[in-house]
Amino acid sequence: MRLNVNGTPREIDVEEDMPLLWVLRDELGITGVKYGCGAGLCGACTVHLDGVAVRSCQTFAADAEGTEITTIEGLGTPEALHALQAAWIAHQVAQCGYCQSGQIMQAADLLSTTPAPTDADIDAAMSGNLCRCGTYPRIRAAIHDAARRLQEV
Template sequence: MEFTVNGEKREADVEYDMPLLWVLRDELGLKGTKYGCGVAQCGACTVHVDGVAVRSCQLAAGEAEGSDITTIEGLGTPETLHAVQEAWVEHQVAQCGYCQSGQIMQAAALLDQDPEPSDEVIDIVMSGNLCRCGTYPRIRAAVHTAAKKLQEA
């Protein structure tokens, strides 16, 4: 199967029904996307497929074939962070950090769709991404900060 992953054409010889998460992690070596629950309930595995935030643990590789996939590794670089990543650092969102790649990917997708989300919209959209550390107030603040950064860019 062929995919465009983080702007690069990639191939993987996998079964149609293998979850995209395992293609990214095990076949392509992109470990930033995390396995959390395996049933699309926690959001740790969130990536963008053709610009839409999806749970990669439940998306079959065959359904994503030919798609443009962005993982946390492709959102920004250590030298040039994405505005959401900058805001996460600024607000010290991460505690254990396990859920953060999925949180960041969900927030980036939200801001692509709604550049000035209200608290209510942030809470609704981000509610599918669980954080055991409970950093939800910092996540909301970071989304607002990222929205401002993106508007200034």
């Protein structure tokens, strides 16, 4: 099977029904994608397929073939952070940090379709991403900040 992950073509030999989460983590060593619940309910495993947020624990490897897969590692780099990553740092969103890659990937999907989201837009888009530490007010503030940063570019 051929996958394009973070702009790099990759060939893997896995069962077609293997969850993309395990392909990314176990087969390709891309560990920014986190296992949370395995049922698509928490959002920790969120990645983009062709720019749209999906739960990688509920996406089969075969369904990702022919798409552009983007993980948190492909969103920005330490030298060139994505506006969301910079805003996350500025607003000190992360506490334990476990959910953050999924949160950021979901927020990136939101900002791609709604460049100036309201609180209600953010709450609706992010409602499926759980944070056990409860940093939701900081998440919302960081998304607003990132939206402003992206509009300035």
